[in-house]
Amino acid sequence: MKYDCLVIDDELDIAKTTAEYFDMFGIKTAYATEYEEGMKVFNENEVSLLILDINLKEHSGFKFCKSIREESDIPILFISARDSEGDILTGFNIGGDDYIVKPFTLNILLAKARTMLKRYQTYIRKEEPVVSPVPGHITIDYNYRQVSVVGEIVKLKNQEFRLLAYLVENCNRVISKEELFEKVWEDAYVSDVTLNVHIRRIREKIEQDPKNPRYIKTIWGVGYVFEVKV
CATH class of the missing domain: 1.10.10.10 (Winged helix-like DNA-binding domain superfamily/Winged helix DNA-binding domain)
Structure with a gap:
C-alpha cells in the first residue's frame, strides 16, 4: 500500500491522533508504536515521509533512522521531548531532515509535513540542466x-x-x-x-x-x- 506518511511514536495517543488528523487533510498516514512494527510497515509499504520519535521503548528512533538511511532518502522528521542541542545535532547528523520538540500543535506538524512532501515530490520529478x-x-x-x-x-x-x-x-x-x-x-x-x-x-x-x-x-x-x- 502507498502512504504519504508513517508516524512512529511509542505514545499511542500521539501516533493515532496525528494519523487521523493528517488523514482529514488528505495526507494518507499509517502509524506504529514500536520499532519492529514501524520497520514492518515501512518495509511492506511505499512511504514518502517518516515522522519519528526518538524514544521507542527498548529501541531508539536514532537507530531506526540510521537503518532507513542505508536504503532510502525519504524525508525524516524527528519529534521528541528531548530538547538538548546534542540530541538535535545527532538527529541531523545521522540523516534527519528536521526536528520538532514536544509539545507541538498538530497544525504546525501538518504544515511541516506538507512542505516536506511537496519538496520531496519536486525532488524526485524535477528535470533540470544536466x-x-x-x-x-x-x-x-x-x-x-x-x-x-x-x-x-x-x-x-x-x-x-x-x-x-x-x-x-x-x-x-x-x-x-x-x-x-x-x-x-x-x-x-x-x-x-x-x-x-x-x-x-x-x-x-x-x-x-x-x-x-x-x-x-x-x-x-x-x-x-x-x-x-x-
Whole structure:
C-alpha cells in the first residue's frame, strides 16, 4: 500500500491522533508504536515521509533512522521531548531532515509535513540542466543530483543538494537565512540550528579545509554566500 506518511511514536495517543488528523487533510498516514512494527510497515509499504520519535521503548528512533538511511532518502522528521542541542545535532547528523520538540500543535506538524512532501515530490520529478560547472573544482549534475569535487563524486542528502545548488545559482550574492528558509526549505519554521548543521555538512564534503572555507562563507548576522573569485 502507498502512504504519504508513517508516524512512529511509542505514545499511542500521539501516533493515532496525528494519523487521523493528517488523514482529514488528505495526507494518507499509517502509524506504529514500536520499532519492529514501524520497520514492518515501512518495509511492506511505499512511504514518502517518516515522522519519528526518538524514544521507542527498548529501541531508539536514532537507530531506526540510521537503518532507513542505508536504503532510502525519504524525508525524516524527528519529534521528541528531548530538547538538548546534542540530541538535535545527532538527529541531523545521522540523516534527519528536521526536528520538532514536544509539545507541538498538530497544525504546525501538518504544515511541516506538507512542505516536506511537496519538496520531496519536486525532488524526485524535477528535470533540470544536466551539468553546471563551478569555477574551481566543483561540478553539479542536476539530472543525477550529484556533486563532484575534483572529479570524485561526493554523496549529498536531498536537502544538502538543494541548499548547495541554491547557493551556487546565486554565487557571489549574500543570501539571508530567511531567504534560504523560504526558497530551499519552503518552511517558515526552520531553525537556525537546522541551517547551520546543513552548511557544516556541505562544507565537510566540498571544502578542502571546512574550518576555513574557500566557497561557502558565513556573513555573520545575515546569512551565507557562495564565493567564486572571477
